[in-house]
Amino acid sequence: TQLLYLLNRALLAGGRTVFTTLVLGALRSTGEAHQLTLATGGHPAPMVLRSSGRVEEVTVPGTVVGILPDARFGRTTITLRPGETLLLYSDGVTEAGHPGADGSEQFGSARLAACLRDCAGMTAQAVATRVERTIAGWLGRNDGDDLAVLALRAVERGG
Numbered sequence: 001t002q003l004l005y006l007l008n009r010a011l012l013a014g015g016r017t018v019f020t021t022l023v024l025g026a027l028r029s030t031g032e033a034h035q036l037t038l039a040t041g042g043h044p045a046p047m048v049l050r051s052s053g054r055v056e057e058v059t060v061p062g063t064v065v066g067i068l069p070d071a072r073f074g075r076t077t078i079t080l081r082p083g084e085t086l087l088l089y090s091d092g093v094t095e096a097g098h099p100g101a102d103g104s105e106q107f108g109s110a111r112l113a114a115c116l117r118d119c120a121g122m123t124a125q126a127v128a129t130r131v132e133r134t135i136a137g138w139l140g141r142n143d144g145d146d147l148a149v150l151a152l153r154a155v156e157r158g159g
Contacts, residue, residue, distance in 0.1 A: 001039045004065060004073040008041070011066030019066035023088055034154045036086065039075040041065035044091050047113060049127070051083040053120045055113040058086075080154035085127055087116055090148040093131070099140040107138050124153040 003024060011018050021042040028035045038046060042064030045057045061074035080086060089112070096107040115134045119127040128151040135147060 001073045001075050004039055004041045004062065005071075008065050008068075008071045008073075012069055019064050021064055021091070023060075032081065032156070034080045035077055036080055036152075037075055037077045039073055041071070041073055044089060044094060045109070047087045047089075047109075047116055048078060048080070049085040049087065049116050049119060051081060051120075053117055055116050057109065057113070080152075082154050082156045083121075085116075085119070085122075085124060085151055085153045087112075087127065087131065088150040088152075089131070090146050092146040093135055093149065096135050096139050096147070098138055107135060111138075124151040127151040127153070 004022075007022075011020075021040070021044075023038060023040045023043040023046065025039075026037045028037075038058065038060050040060040040062040042062055043060075045059055048056045048058060050056065058076060058078055060076050061072070063071045063073070065071065078086075094107055094109050094112055098105040098107070112131070115131055116127070119130050122130065128149045131149050131151070132147065
């Protein structure tokens with residue numbers, strides 16, 4: 001979280017209105033599992049696809065970086081076991097507007113979680129590709145906002 005505080009101060013000191021959301025992570029292997037510590041600055045909640053097929057949203061408190069001098073950032077640690085996948089994504093994914101009657105229906109986190117559940121057993125690359133294609137299908141011809149997806153899959157040592 002110290003990096004988030006430093007970046008926040010640097011952006012505010014620049015004198016321009018520049019802000020961002022971001023997520024920072026530190027990975028540590030502990031035997032069979034992997035400990036992942038996450039800190040966010042206003043970024044959407046990461047999701048974890050457990051080996052059981054269950055999807056968990058990882059709540060990490062944190063305000064947008066570069067807006068408030070007294071911004072607060074938190075962190076949390078999760079465990080990823082072999083076969084489990086962490087999904088990081090930009091807000092353009094969940095805020096993707098459907099080209100319906102008024103274009104106001106967003107893809108949302110529930111649809112993203114359902115898409116992720118369908119990815120059980122896939123490689124990280126396949127998960128990212130499936131999510132990107134699902135969003136593209138939802139958007140239709142809409143350009144949408146930024147779309148960034150990163151999937152990290154825990155593997156066994158040497159795997």
